[in-house]
Amino acid sequence: MTTPGRAYFTLYETAVLSLCGALVFLAKAFINLSLHLPGHSYLFVAIPFVVGCGVVRKAGAGTYIGLIGGLLASFFGFEALHLLDVFKYLAMGITIDIVGVTFSHRFDHPAVGFIAGAAGSLVKMVVNYAVHYLLGVPATFILIGIGLTSVTHLIFGGTGGLIAALIIARLIRAGVIGDDNTT
Amino acid sequence: MEFKKRLITAFALLILFAVISIGLQIYAEGETMSATGEAAPSPLAQSVINLTAADFLYGPQAWRPYAVPLSLNTLPETTEDHEWYLCFVLLNDTPYGGNPALFKRQVISVNYTFENLAGTAAFYLYGSTILPPTSRTSRQEGYGSSGYIVTGTAPAGDAMPQAAPLERINLVSVRVANTRGLGPDDIAAGTIELWFPNEGSGQDALHITTNPEYRKGEIVADAPSSGRFYVTHTGGSRLSLICLLVAVDRPQPEDFSLRLETHPVEAT
Numbered sequence: 160m161t162t163p164g165r166a167y168f169t170l171y172e173t174a175v176l177s178l179c180g181a182l183v184f185l186a187k188a189f190i191n192l193s194l195h196l197p198g199h200s201y202l203f204v205a206i207p208f209v210v211g212c213g214v215v216r217k218a219g220a221g222t223y224i225g226l227i228g229g230l231l232a233s234f235f236g237f238e239a240l241h242l243l244d245v246f247k248y249l250a251m252g253i254t255i256d257i258v259g260v261t262f263s264h265r266f267d268h269p270a271v272g273f274i275a276g277a278a279g280s281l282v283k284m285v286v287n288y289a290v291h292y293l294l295g296v297p298a299t300f301i302l303i304g305i306g307l308t309s310v311t312h313l314i315f316g317g318t319g320g321l322i323a324a325l326i327i328a329r330l331i332r333a334g335v336i337g338d339d340n341t342t
Numbered sequence: 343m344e345f346k347k348r349l350i351t352a353f354a355l356l357i358l359f360a361v362i363s364i365g366l367q368i369y370a371e372g373e374t375m376s377a378t379g380e381a382a383p384s385p386l387a388q389s390v391i392n393l394t395a396a397d398f399l400y401g402p403q404a405w406r407p408y409a410v411p412l413s414l415n416t417l418p419e420t421t422e423d424h425e426w427y428l429c430f431v432l433l434n435d436t437p438y439g440g441n442p443a444l445f446k447r448q449v450i451s452v453n454y455t456f457e458n459l460a461g462t463a464a465f466y467l468y469g470s471t472i473l474p475p476t477s478r479t480s481r482q483e484g485y486g487s488s489g490y491i492v493t494g495t496a497p498a499g500d501a502m503p504q505a506a507p508l509e510r511i512n513l514v515s516v517r518v519a520n521t522r523g524l525g526p527d528d529i530a531a532g533t534i535e536l537w538f539p540n541e542g543s544g545q546d547a548l549h550i551t552t553n554p555e556y557r558k559g560e561i562v563a564d565a566p567s568s569g570r571f572y573v574t575h576t577g578g579s580r581l582s583l584i585c586l587l588v589a590v591d592r593p594q595p596e597d598f599s600l601r602l603e604t605h606p607v608e609a610t
Binding site: 258261262263265270271274277278281291295296298299302303304305306307308309310313317 | 345348349352353356359360363364365366367368369370371475476511513537539
């Protein structure tokens with residue numbers, strides 16, 4: 160609950176979410192695996208997203224992480240279209256927020272973690288394709304890879320979310336974070 | 343709705359999304375086949391390829407396609423604004439350097455013979471993976487770089503009026519010179535798409551070398567006008583096609599010719 164007139168996120172929550180946003184950017188930019196499968200990097204990207212949402216447990220936490228991670232990627236990214244990365248990460252964060260609200264922010268539950276990571280990763284993939292489509296890549300060309308890409312995004316994003324849920328559950332058991340939003 | 347039902351619904355929605363995506367992919371693959379409903383013909387490439395000055399369809403330009411254009415002027419003595427003419431040649435086989443339990447490992451041997459080459463000719467590689475259909479190219483600078491450069495002594499030709507510069511975008515459709523004449527200019531079999539969605543990726547799979555043991559390739563800057571090099575592949579992503587980019591730095595004379603002969607060779 161927030162008191163009228165006070166900031167929605169406390170200073171502590173803002174710090175945690177900003178750190179998670181920065182970790183999203185670092186995970187995407189600097190962790191590379193030679194898997195040659197689309198979406199495999201979201202194994203790592205989904206973890207700070209879901210951990211941040213699991214620690215703060217407020218609607219908007221995912222959006223905040225996505226905004227920070229997206230702005231960092233837009234300004235300092237390495238990919239050809241990195242200026243538009245903010246939309247991808249923002250969409251992923253909003254999706255994880257929706258999953259959080261739907262499941263009462265139970266990010267310590269492995270199934271919820273999997274759903275959050277997988278859904279966020281898939282929505283990010285759709286936004287990425289939409290950006291490419293709007294910039295002139297033919298739709299047929301995009302659709303030719305969408306089946307395999309969806310499955311790999313689902314698996315890798317979901318696995319990242321699952322790992323994050325296990326981390327959250329362990330932190331709750333250890334008393335590092337409370338299970339009633341007290342920290 | 344109770345927690346368990348919400349979980350089941352969410353999982354069902356995720357699986358439904360994946361199924362719809364696979365359906366869209368199958369539909370798109372069907373759309374890319376020929377209008378007759380038959381399977382799309384693969385671009386036809388022969389083992390022996392003869393090229394003339396008229397086959398350089400692109401240029402003059404100082405770069406080659408990638409997520410961000412790559413300079414063609416990497417030799418120390420060339421200036422950055424030096425312009426080249428480009429010819430894309432589809433090879434009739436693909437190398438594979440991944441897991442030998444999955445596919446047969448092989449390299450592609452390319453025998454070449456230039457006649458009346460004016461100036462410098464450089465070979466680069468392009469390829470496409472099967473799924474997702476993104477492109478690969480040879481790295482030309484830094485660790486793992488490879489290239490093959492031949493210099494000729496013939497006088498330069500007057501001009502190459504058939505050539506036009508490529509568009510500076512990361513998705514480019516190029517006509518391959520050795521499948522011309524198979525039909526109208528706009529047939530799919532005569533063109534390939536080169537798509538590099540991400541800067542920094544797609545440069546470590548294809549390599550040129552004179553020794554197949556050097557799987558990461560090498561830079562050969564003073565090759566003879568007739569010789570042999572190998573196209574090698576590293577990594578796990580299998581390729582659907584391989585394209586050789588031949589770049590020359592000035593208009594070629596009318597009697598210029600380049601003969602290429604390609605064969606797959608089993609790799610160790």
